Amino acid sequence: MADDIHISVRSLVEYVYNSGSIDAHFRSQSTLADGIRIHQKIQKTYRDGDQKEVFLKTEIAYNGLTFIIDGRCDGLLFHDGNVTIDEIKSFTMPLDQVTGEGSPVHWAQANVYAYIYAKDHALPEISVQLTYVHIETEAKRYFNKKYTFSELELFVFKVVEGYAPYAQLQREHRNKRNESCTSLAFPFETYRAGQRKLAGGVYKSIIDGKNLFAKAPTGIGKTISTLFPAVKAMGEGQLNRMFYLTAKTITRTTAEEAFSKMRSCGLHLNAVTITAKDKVCFKEETKCQKDYCEFADGYYDRINDAVLDILTNETAMTREVIESYARKHTVCPFEFSLDLAYTVDAIICDYNYIFDPRVSLKRLFEVQKKTSILLVDEAHNLVDRGREMFSASLHKETFLQLKKDFKGVNKVIFEAASKLNASFISIKKIYGKNNEFILTHLDESFLEQLRQFIKDAEQGLQTDASQNLLEAYFMVNNFLKIVELLDEHYVIYGEKNKNDVIVKLFCMDPAKLLKQMGKGYSTKVLFSATLSPLPYYQDILGGEKEDYLLSIPSPFSKDQVDVFIKPLSTRFRDRERSKSPLVSIIQALTKKRPGNYLIFFPSYQYLLSVYEQFKEVNEETRTLIQTKGMSETEREEFLAAFKPEQNETLLGFAVLGGIFSEGVDLIGDRLNGVVVVGVGLPQLCFERDLIKDHFNHQGKNGYDYAYVYPGMNKVLQAGGRLIRSETDHGTIVLVDDRFLQKQYQMLLPQEWKQFTLI
Numbered sequence: 001m002a003d004d005i006h007i008s009v010r011s012l013v014e015y016v017y018n019s020g021s022i023d024a025h026f027r028s029q030s031t032l033a034d035g036i037r038i039h040q041k042i043q044k045t046y047r048d049g050d051q052k053e054v055f056l057k058t059e060i061a062y063n064g065l066t067f068i069i070d071g072r073c074d075g076l077l078f079h080d081g082n083v084t085i086d087e088i089k090s091f092t093m094p095l096d097q098v099t100g101e102g103s104p105v106h107w108a109q110a111n112v113y114a115y116i117y118a119k120d121h122a123l124p125e126i127s128v129q130l131t132y133v134h135i136e137t138e139a140k141r142y143f144n145k146k147y148t149f150s151e152l153e154l155f156v157f158k159v160v161e162g163y164a165p166y167a168q169l170q171r172e173h174r175n176k177r178n179e180s181c182t183s184l185a186f187p188f189e190t191y192r193a194g195q196r197k198l199a200g201g202v203y204k205s206i207i208d209g210k211n212l213f214a215k216a217p218t219g220i221g222k223t224i225s226t227l228f229p230a231v232k233a234m235g236e237g238q239l240n241r242m243f244y245l246t247a248k249t250i251t252r253t254t255a256e257e258a259f260s261k262m263r264s265c266g267l268h269l270n271a272v273t274i275t276a277k278d279k280v281c282f283k284e285e286t287k288c289q290k291d292y293c294e295f296a297d298g299y300y301d302r303i304n305d306a307v308l309d310i311l312t313n314e315t316a317m318t319r320e321v322i323e324s325y326a327r328k329h330t331v332c333p334f335e336f337s338l339d340l341a342y343t344v345d346a347i348i349c350d351y352n353y354i355f356d357p358r359v360s361l362k363r364l365f366e367v368q369k370k371t372s373i374l375l376v377d378e379a380h381n382l383v384d385r386g387r388e389m390f391s392a393s394l395h396k397e398t399f400l401q402l403k404k405d406f407k408g409v410n411k412v413i414f415e416a417a418s419k420l421n422a423s424f425i426s427i428k429k430i431y432g433k434n435n436e437f438i439l440t441h442l443d444e445s446f447l448e449q450l451r452q453f454i455k456d457a458e459q460g461l462q463t464d465a466s467q468n469l470l471e472a473y474f475m476v477n478n479f480l481k482i483v484e485l486l487d488e489h490y491v492i493y494g495e496k497n498k499n500d501v502i503v504k505l506f507c508m509d510p511a512k513l514l515k516q517m518g519k520g521y522s523t524k525v526l527f528s529a530t531l532s533p534l535p536y537y538q539d540i541l542g543g544e545k546e547d548y549l550l551s552i553p554s555p556f557s558k559d560q561v562d563v564f565i566k567p568l569s570t571r572f573r574d575r576e577r578s579k580s581p582l583v584s585i586i587q588a589l590t591k592k593r594p595g596n597y598l599i600f601f602p603s604y605q606y607l608l609s610v611y612e613q614f615k616e617v618n619e620e621t622r623t624l625i626q627t628k629g630m631s632e633t634e635r636e637e638f639l640a641a642f643k644p645e646q647n648e649t650l651l652g653f654a655v656l657g658g659i660f661s662e663g664v665d666l667i668g669d670r671l672n673g674v675v676v677v678g679v680g681l682p683q684l685c686f687e688r689d690l691i692k693d694h695f696n697h698q699g700k701n702g703y704d705y706a707y708v709y710p711g712m713n714k715v716l717q718a719g720g721r722l723i724r725s726e727t728d729h730g731t732i733v734l735v736d737d738r739f740l741q742k743q744y745q746m747l748l749p750q751e752w753k754q755f756t757l758i
Contacts, residue, residue: 005167009071009112016162017105038090038133051076056116073113084127085114102130102143115152180268181235187265193555194220201550203229211524211547217554218529218720224258240371244348247381250663255348271346272317277334295332355517356389369520379526386510392482393504396424416456424501436686439492508694515542530716563755567737570678594649595672600656600718602678626654644669657714667724673731680711712747
């Protein structure tokens with residue numbers, strides 16, 4: 001129903017008490033695993049007949065709205081004829097700092113549970129208990145109160161009253177949103193070829209509750225083709241929230257523009273863009289400490305007003321808009337965007353906010369996931385990003401530096417770091433013959449040292465805001481989180497690098513964890529122009545047999561592109577003697593077909609060597625070169641140089657798989673040709689060989705999984721920069737003899753297979 005407001009007890013209390021994370025007063029998210037352990041340990045002490053994790057739900061009518069409030073209380077105790085709600089809270093601060101009668105926000109949460117249970121069971125009175133447990137010592141402190149039902153009823157209605165203005169705003173917005181979604185027409189005069197098929201595939205997936213893997217060609221307008229059907233499904237009540245997940249800033253901008261286009265056609269829908277903390281932080285250093293940052297100090301005293309203000313006045317909550325309101329209300333722009341993510345209709349963000357177990361949006365409850373869709377743009381990037389998110393490493397140098405930092409300063413930290421440094425030295429001695437080596441397991445003593453380090457660092461950080469200690473704390477914490485995920489899809493390996501020793505938990509196959517982190521959402525749509533071969537991506541991105549697969553042929557004419565293959569070896573051993581032929585190929589091409597070209601190389605070193613030789617024989621041709629660590633301004637200047645209708649040739653030398661090989665839109669005469677040097681194979685290395693061996697053992701082609709598919713994806717992305725519309729024309733030159741081999745030919749787009757040998 002439109003007037004129903006469904007909210008969890010936790011979210012209701014957090015909002016009214018301006019508390020953010022309800023446990024933030026006592027412990028950080030970094031100790032959530034310890035918190036779960038403490039909860040379970042306390043619950044095991046319950047007597048026979050007591051209950052744990054009890055689901056409670058009620059409806060409250062208030063001011064024309066019906067609030068559906070639910071949640072799970074930690075414990076329900078039945079002693080001496082009394083019923084007691086038990087709320088367990090773990091903490092890391094010293095026990096003597098838990099003063100007074102406990103936290104008001106914790107009492108509020110427990111009291112709402114008590115009200116629901118007393119109401120359902122017609123109890124005239126009920127007891128409430130707060131159980132505080134110290135994570136390290138497991139010392140306990142109890143607070144007990146007894147309430148009459150009328151006292152609890154009065155309290156809960158006060159809480160609902162505090163939440164009602166926000167709920168009313170959300171109700172009015174949602175009614176407008178649904179009406180506008182229903183009446184919205186496709187925001188362009190016609191569908192491009194392929195667009196209707198993609199939009200239809202997305203819509204059917206939503207209606208059927210299935211996941212979709214879609215290979216859709218570059219230039220057809222994939223963003224609007226995925227967002228529009230999601231918007232229509234939202235108007236029909238099939239969805240309540242959508243996530244548009246991207247890996248690059250430029251694709252986030254494209255999503256913002258698509259929403260803007262639909263708003264100009266009458267859509268009333270609010271969307272927030274989440275930008276990385278280090279990019280939006282207002283301070284010189286990203287230190288979230290109240291004595292350093294005025295935007296963090298008192299954040300929860302001001303955030304509700306900030307949320308109400310921006311939701312009342314804005315629908316497009318881009319980085320610039322969020323920063324403006326954050327300054328107005330003196331709140332952290334990053335945390336502000338995260339809080340908004342739980343209130344808006346659409347969230348544009350990086351993959352990690354959904355898939356990374358260390359930073360995902362943890363307050364998104366299962367009931368909300370069931371009405372949310374994940375739209376995963378450029379999904380081919382999620383393979384390596386998944387491996388990165390599910391892997392973790394530790395460096396010996398980290399603990400050696402802490403030893404030096406805290407010698408004579410903090411004995412506890414010094415000794416904890418010394419023990420870990422010694423453990424790395426021991427690993428180095430055992431495996432000293434090899435630079436890279438497999439560890440069959442992690443010793444329990446080593447893991448215990450890491451756990452003890454976390455406890456010691458938490459205490460140390462209360463008095464010493466050392467950046468090195470803080471970074472080590474997070475690094476160890478992340479490592480321990482990944483330890484809990486270890487299974488047959490992982491390998492533990494070590495690496496010697498001069499005096500440093502690295503221990504890495506490496507996720508070779510991210511499929512299981514990507515599937516697990518995406519579980520519970522209504523629909524997942526993973527799409528890309530280069531999701532080829534589809535069965536490979538379905539396998540490695542956690543797909544299932546019942547998922548829908550969609551492959552849309554290119555709508556562009558074969559006559560729009562001339563493809564040439566030069567069978568020249570660009571293998572590592574042949575690169576030195578390939579330089580002169582490459583220079584000749586580039587010269588001949590630009591002489592016969594002058595214009596703007598991007599030339600992609602498999603490595604930066606190879607690029608530089610060919611570039612230098614080219615400039616020796618051809619100084620007059622205008623060239624640009626991708627450099628390492630280019631700023632956003634430098635990237636924009638590089639692309640801005642590709643202007644239409646230029647009288648002189650322009651050559652942009654870039655790295656295959658780098659910042660200019662995907663997500664770049666140079667329409668018309670801004671780009672006349674692309675040269676791809678090599679088949680893009682990742683450099684032979686220890687990790688890639690581990691991936692190869694892992695999939696070989698599964699009966700799959702490990703070499704294809706580790707090298708060929710990721711490499712050719714880069715080639716397809718680079719070539720995809722050329723034809724972006726029905727009026728584009730141009731030339732693609734593929735330089736490598738392997739492009740003539742069957743396993744590579746099979747991966748080329750159909751429109752590239754009518755090529756000319758040169």
